[in-house]
Amino acid sequence: MWQGAGVDAASLLDRATPGPLVGLVVAPDGAVAIATGDGVAVIEPPNAFETVARADRETGPRWVIWSQSTASALVAEGVRLARAWDLVAVHRLLFGGWESDPGSLWARAQDLPTDRLPVDRAPNLFDQPDPAEDASALAVTEAGYLRAEWVGGAWAESSERIAEWARLALDLAQRQLTLIDRLPNPTRALATARAESAVELLCAELAVDGLPLDRTIATSIIEAAAGPRPRDEAHAVAIRAARDEAVLRHAPPGSHFDLRSPAQVKSLLRRVGIEVADTRAWRLEALREDSPLVDALLVWRKAERMATTYGYGWLDEHVGSDGRLRGAWSGADGAAGRMTATAGLHNLPAELRPAVVAVPGHVFVRADLGQIEPRVLAAVSGDPALIASTAADDMYVPVARDLGVDRATAKVAMLGAMYGQTTGRGAQALRGLQRSYPVAMEYLESSDRAAQVGTDLRTFGGRLVRMGVANANATSERVLRSHAAARGRFGRNAMVQGAAAELFKQWAVTVRARGELLDARVVLCLHDELLVHVPDANAEAAAAMVTECLQEVAHRWAPHQAAGGPSVRFTAEISTIGCWADAKG
DNA sequence: TGCGGCTATTG
DNA sequence: CACAATAGCCGCAG
Structure with a gap:
């Protein structure tokens, strides 16, 4: 029930038991609005963030946020939420695509036509708003859309509006829940929605924490490949010219x-008698002996890339003085x-990985999933023979045996x-795959066929993969066929990639929570x-924890075990290292 | 100025 | 050189 702003936040949150959704909005000025089924409260600075942090610890609600930016605002204040319902993340799961503005999310969830989405009309001399009727006081238009002014920022203009924005977030989350309930596998889709939401919290933290990176080591790697840091623009031009000259001579x-x-x-290669379809490195590699120019060119490419993409500009822009690489x-x-x-x-x-070094007193626990995509294919298709092959540490060994080919061919x-x-x-071994793993191959082929004719797909975890409409313009039959084939692939x-991503993310957020x-x-x-x-002191425990998280997530995620059948086995190679480049083990 | 093509890097 | 991604530079259209 709507009680308006001013309800006591503590009493609201006390009544919320773990699990239920609680709308959460952070205004630019630091005010926070909280919405539960019982009402809405607005907490003004300076206690707002502390109140949220305490509620997260003590009551553990699932915070409904409009997008990752709310999580970012909280992380900036040192508040890291445990659970979330990210409306943008869930929207992408339900509908695919890249829409992220609240107006579109709201409209799609309510089945309102998006081509009639309200647009924010900037006030001008001929179109003065009538102060007598303040239509923008209401967030929702008569047609049921979110008002464009609100979406554009008017939601933050008063306590009442911030409160309303939190209540609307909660409403939308509940609407999204009913949509998830209509998906083919609601239980699994709900798990995906929660994990995808937690991933947004993780993303906000990754952006702030950054990847530990030793500037000195990075600088020496860059210097070795691309030369010293230019003193000024003229020096930079001179270094470039010298690099070019080594080839052009x-x-x-x-x-x-x-x-x-x-x-x-x-053209240059043609002048020295070398004719190539393109100038990619793998093609030129074979011609390295033919001309000193080819060798010089390949060396130039390495240096040029280091200088442009991963040079001093990259270092200055993305690596902080605290030795963290942030993106x-x-x-x-x-x-x-x-x-x-x-x-x-x-x-x-890989050349730059030696610069990724744990801070003193710390280590990295690195965990690599082994052969995740074929294992995921076994899980999502339910192919019994392929599932059986996942029992092996290296599943290509039993696959090779089933196909009667060597391991490399099987892979x-x-x-x-x-x-x-x-x-x-x-392609030759494909027939063998169809014979040995007909269920898995049919899973792939039916996906391919559907995609070719533009039918949307849904991953194992429930994500809609939109296929777009076939381009039927004046193009040749041959071009149309090749486009269809590309859509099919x-x-x-x-x-497969999508389901693998879903499994990976459930693992990542479980490690985040447990860590x-x-x-x-x-x-x-x-x-x-x-x-x-x-x-350092927790390295061993963390390595064990990462492994346990994988087994837990895989057990929950792969359905055949739950149904009493054989389970798909997932493996991770774990290493405890001081530097990302260090050998595994 | 925006966009497609080419190139290089990663999983 | 299949599938996905980010990123930089060139060449061309507008």
């Missing part, structure tokens, strides 16, 4: 080629719902099947790898 005298232009590099994290980017990160956190060259074939390869060695892979008592912090999530930063 192998070119015909007087010629002018821009090494940064692939077309001109192709922005997304809990479910891309259609399949993997985590993504900026600042090179997900594609840091290429399995990856080819999951990626949609139709040519080469993998995308869809087939999204079902608190050990001062163990997740500092990097890398699709199938977790890096946990922990005090």
